[in-house]
Every structure is written in C-alpha cells, then in structure tokens.
Amino acid sequence: MPDKKKYAIGVDFGGTSIKFGIVSQAGKIVRKMALETKADEGPKAVIKQILKGIRELSKDEKYKISGIGVGSPGIISIKKGTVENPPNIRGWGKVHLGRIIEKETGIKTFVENDANTAALGELIFGTGKLFNSFVMVTLGTGVGGGLIFDRKLYRGETGGAGEIGHVTINMNGKRCNCGSYGCIEAYTGINYLIDDVRELLGSRKESKIYEILENDLDLLTPKIISMAAESEDEFAISVINDVGNNLGCALATVCNILDVTTIIIGGGVAGFGKRLFEAIEKTARERVLKSLAPRVRVMPAKLKNDAGIKGASALVFYKK
Numbered sequence: 001m002p003d004k005k006k007y008a009i010g011v012d013f014g015g016t017s018i019k020f021g022i023v024s025q026a027g028k029i030v031r032k033m034a035l036e037t038k039a040d041e042g043p044k045a046v047i048k049q050i051l052k053g054i055r056e057l058s059k060d061e062k063y064k065i066s067g068i069g070v071g072s073p074g075i076i077s078i079k080k081g082t083v084e085n086p087p088n089i090r091g092w093g094k095v096h097l098g099r100i101i102e103k104e105t106g107i108k109t110f111v112e113n114d115a116n117t118a119a120l121g122e123l124i125f126g127t128g129k130l131f132n133s134f135v136m137v138t139l140g141t142g143v144g145g146g147l148i149f150d151r152k153l154y155r156g157e158t159g160g161a162g163e164i165g166h167v168t169i170n171m172n173g174k175r176c177n178c179g180s181y182g183c184i185e186a187y188t189g190i191n192y193l194i195d196d197v198r199e200l201l202g203s204r205k206e207s208k209i210y211e212i213l214e215n216d217l218d219l220l221t222p223k224i225i226s227m228a229a230e231s232e233d234e235f236a237i238s239v240i241n242d243v244g245n246n247l248g249c250a251l252a253t254v255c256n257i258l259d260v261t262t263i264i265i266g267g268g269v270a271g272f273g274k275r276l277f278e279a280i281e282k283t284a285r286e287r288v289l290k291s292l293a294p295r296v297r298v299m300p301a302k303l304k305n306d307a308g309i310k311g312a313s314a315l316v317f318y319k320k
C-alpha cells in the first residue's frame with residue numbers, strides 16, 4: 001500500500017558528488033543515494049547523472065512524490081529553472097535544468113541556489129522553525145548566507161542575496177577569491193583558515209596539534225583544531241576564538257543593516273562547537289548597535305548530515 005504522506009526528492013548537486021534523497025514532509029529521509037558528478041565529462045554527463053538518481057528514487061512506488069527540489073551552486077533563475085556557471089563544472093554555461101528534469105520525469109521541479117536552500121532547510125525542518133526572521137550562515141569552503149524575513153526567503157534582484165562571505169572585515173586585508181580584499185571568507189573559509197593555521201603553527205611547536213597529527217600538517221582539518229581545543233590547547237583555542245571574533249564583527253554589520261538578530265550557523269567549521277558560538281555571539285553583541293545587542297543570538301543549525309538533501313527538498317514544501 002502506498003504511503004499517503006507527502007514526499008519530495010531532494011537533490012544536492014555538488015562539484016564532486018550528487019546526493020539524492022526521498023524526504024518526508026516532516027523532514028525525515030526515507031531513502032538516499034549518491035552518484036559521482038562526472039564534472040570532467042561535461043554538462044551532458046552531469047545531467048545524465050542527475051536524471052539517473054532521480055529516476056532510481058522516483059520508481060519506488062511506496063512513496064508519493066509531490067515534487068523535486070535541486071540545490072545547486074551557481075546563479076539560478078527561479079522562474080526559468082536555469083543554472084548558470086556552477087563552479088567546478090567545465091563547459092556548463094547556462095542549462096535549463098528544471099525544465100529538463102520536469103520533461104524527463106513529469107514531476108514538478110524547483111531549482112535554487114544551495115546557500116538559499118540551506119536557509120529554507122532550517123526554516124522548514126530545522127532551528128529556523130521557531131523564528132520568523134533569521135540569517136543563515138554556512139561555514140564551509142566558502143562562507144555562504146541566506147536571508148529569511150517573515151518566513152519568506154529574500155532572494156534579492158538576482159537570487160544572490162545574503163553573500164555574507166564577502167563582507168569586508170579589513171579593508172587592507174588579504175585577497176579573497178572574489179577579487180576583493182579582506183572579506184570574512186578570506187579568513188574563515190576552510191582552505192584559507194587551514195593555510196593560515198599551518199603557517200602560524202611554524203612558531204607554535206608546543207601546540208597539541210602536532211601530537212594529534214603525528215607532525216603531518218597536511219592532514220590538518222577543522223576537526224583536528226577542534227580536538228586540540230578540547231584538550232585545552234591554547235593555540236587551538238585562540239584560532240577558534242579568532243574565527244568567532246571575525247565572524248562576530250561581520251555579523252554585527254549584517255544585524256545592523258537588517259534589524260534581524262537571530263543567526264543560525266551550519267557547515268563544517270561550525271563543528272568548532274560551543275566555543276565558536278560563544279565567541280561569535282560575544283563579539284556580535286559588542287559590535288552591534290546597543291539597541292539590538294540584547295536580542296542577538298547565535299545558534300547552531302539543526303540539519304547537519306544531509307542538510308543539502310533536506311534543504312533541496314524544502315523547496316517543494318515551502319509555501320512561496
């Protein structure tokens with residue numbers, strides 16, 4: 001007997017793998033799978049992989065699929081369902097991905113930028129359920145953001161609203177991937193952060209990080225820094241506090257501009273845990289306008305593993 005509840009297929013379209021899941025309206029993944037993106041083989045091969053995963057899941061008659069949601073990097077047009085120039089996928093250009101999927105599967109399809117789907121995922125299934133307005137920040141390779149106002153996603157003029165990663169925290173600072181200088185992403189994006197920490201470790205031979213890595217600094221990850229901090233390594237603690245202070249500064253600006261003071265943080269670097277959240281909140285409160293300070297709260301995202309699949313599926317359940 002087919003299940004009468006509503007389900008969506010969420011597709012987390014990344015540069016190296018594509019993750020697929022059947023997600024219930026309550027946010028539970030009942031089936032999932034992953035395929036290689038095959039980015040090197042060009043757009044046709046990539047689209048084939050996307051359709052292969054969707055077909056595999058949608059033939060499961062146990063679940064009634066109400067729609068398909070795709071979270072994708074790049075510039076997305078919601079109306080046309082196009083995806084333009086996602087990084088890491090060679091020769092992509094502009095693809096009517098939504099239209100292709102609908103035509104091939106006969107299922108209504110929604111496509112959205114992955115930073116925005118992360119915010120929608122929290123709104124529909126996560127910490128954001130409790131709040132009407134919040135800023136979602138994803139700390140990963142990049143620092144992404146999404147804005148929810150009065151339970152609606154604010155997309156801006158082109159869908160790129162919430163690019164918090166490129167708030168300047170130091171006008172004479174480091175060069176950022178975007179071409180500007182001193183962006184918060186150039187300090188807290190995973191690759192930048194790991195490079196900085198490796199360099200600093202040169203003069204911090206006493207740090208427990210050496211012991212944990214058996215002196216192989218190539219293996220350094222945020223998780224290792226976190227482990228060292230948990231064993232009270234002073235250097236690791238100072239790294240996490242610095243990340244928190246930098247983010248707190250950038251987020252104070254965001255709170256001042258928007259008059260939104262609830263901040264939800266997810267992504268790999270958020271794994272630094274309580275220490276990071278406390279540092280962000282403390283700095284944001286110190287830096288924000290006094291009238292806003294008592295309202296500032298910084299909370300972890302609820303969706304962790306599979307946040308990408310759930311966020312994409314939230315596109316189907318979200319009432320525009």
Ligand SMILES: [Zn+2]
Pocket residue numbers: 165166176177178179180181183185186
């Ligand atoms: Zn930048």
